[in-house]
Amino acid sequence: MFDETVCLTEGCTDPCTDGQRFCCRCLSENERERLHTVVIEELHASSVWENRNFSLMSFRNEDFSEKLIFASSFYGVIFENCRFDRSRFFACFFEKAVFINCSFKETESKYNIVGNSTIQNTSFAGSDILFSNFIGALIENTDFSETDLYSSTFFRARLKQVNFSNCNLKKTDFRATKQESVLFRYSNYEEAFFDGGSVL
Amino acid sequence: MNLYPFFNEDGFSNSYILATKKNNCPCVIIDPSDFTIEMLQLTENRNYRVEAVFLTHYNRLHVTGLTKLSKIYRPAVYTPRIGERENFDMIEIGDRKTISVGDIEIKIVNFLGDFGNAVFYRIGRFLFTGDLYQAGDWHAEEEIFTVNHAFIVKNLKNYLCSDKSNLLIYPAFGAPTSFHLEFPECFS
Helix, strand or coil: CCCCEECCCCCCCCEECCCCCCCHHHHHHHHHHHHHHHHHHHHHHCCEEECCEEECCEEECCECCCCEEECCEEECCEEECCECCCCEEECCEEECCEEECCECCCCEEECCEEECCEEECCECCCCEEECCECCCCEEEEEECCCCECCCCECCCCEEEEEECCCCECCCCECCCCEEECCECCCCCHHHCECCCCEEC | CEEEEEEECCCCEEEEEEECCCCCEEEEEECCCCCCHHHHHHHHHCCEEEEEEECCECCHHHHCHHHHHHHHCCCEEEECCCCCCCCCCEEECCCCCEEEECCEEEEEECCCHHHCCECEEEECCEEEEECCCCCCHHHHHCCCCCHHHHHHHHHHHHHHHHHCCCCEEEECCCCCEEHHHHCHHHHC
16 A cells, blocks of 8 residues: 655755655755764774775864875765875875865875865864875865975976975976965975976 | 886886785785885785786886895796896797786886886886876877987877876876876867
8 A cells, every 4th residue: 555644854845755754855855964973973082094095075064183094985975174294194095175164284195096175174283194186186275384395296286375394395396387376494395396387 | 906006216216016906815016116124014014925026117217126125025026128247037028918926916008118127017096107207197198208218108198098097197207196297188
């Protein structure tokens, strides 16, 4: 027998079937929300994230400080108001990720790829970011002061109001970048590569 | 697949250890510019057996680690072309298309043909390019690099475009990169 009632979710008038209390769409959203909560609880509980894959998730107001994040992938993940202070990133892969108002202070990262990503109002102050790849990233209003960026690449990135003061820029690749109000004070920028860039 | 990159400060080059599992399995090393204590701790703590070493090309910066490595393990060393002064038993890759080491299948990508002394290795979704390609070299097709390098970049682009999967590119020098980042026009 086909028993049709209206979904109990506020504002939703879709029918629900087979004695369920929610329609199919709300049911899947509730399930996703429940899974998201489970994932976040599990991430907080573990200090080492190794070989994990995250896609199309969003994290808001989370504190992931002092984690070791190793060989993990993040596709289209949004981090907003998240803290990764004193964490260590190693061989991680971020694609089309978004970081807004995040803090990566005193982190240590090596061999990471943060390509085609957006980084806004974020601080990497006092970090070691070696052999990392920010190709094609949009980096805005971000602080890299006192950071070791040895052999990292910002190739084809767009840098707007970014602070690279007091950094180690040896072998750092700024080729073909679009720069606007970028500060290199007290850094060894003469050891970096700047070919083909444009400065506004 | 587990990939562990290592940096050698002597030659400013990268070496990589690859294994299919987190422990108790065979592993391979790509371009051992050095065999540091960290690498030894990794192989010993995880009980990895170093069964093969792959050189993207024969160069001092890629083989220095073999001296130490050969005192501890007895790996088979594969190279595109055997040099004149090596002190190790090496196996020339020749016409082989794939080499299997335990569960690891290594595909050989050779753009230079019989005359080349350098190859790429593809393992799963990782592509090891050695000295031939590094992050941001895509514009070499048109610009300042040598004809040889432009030829390699052009062939690499064609190879990656025909495959369509987002391979991760691990060069011998500098940061890792990916196909999507290097050739975004292939997806537009």
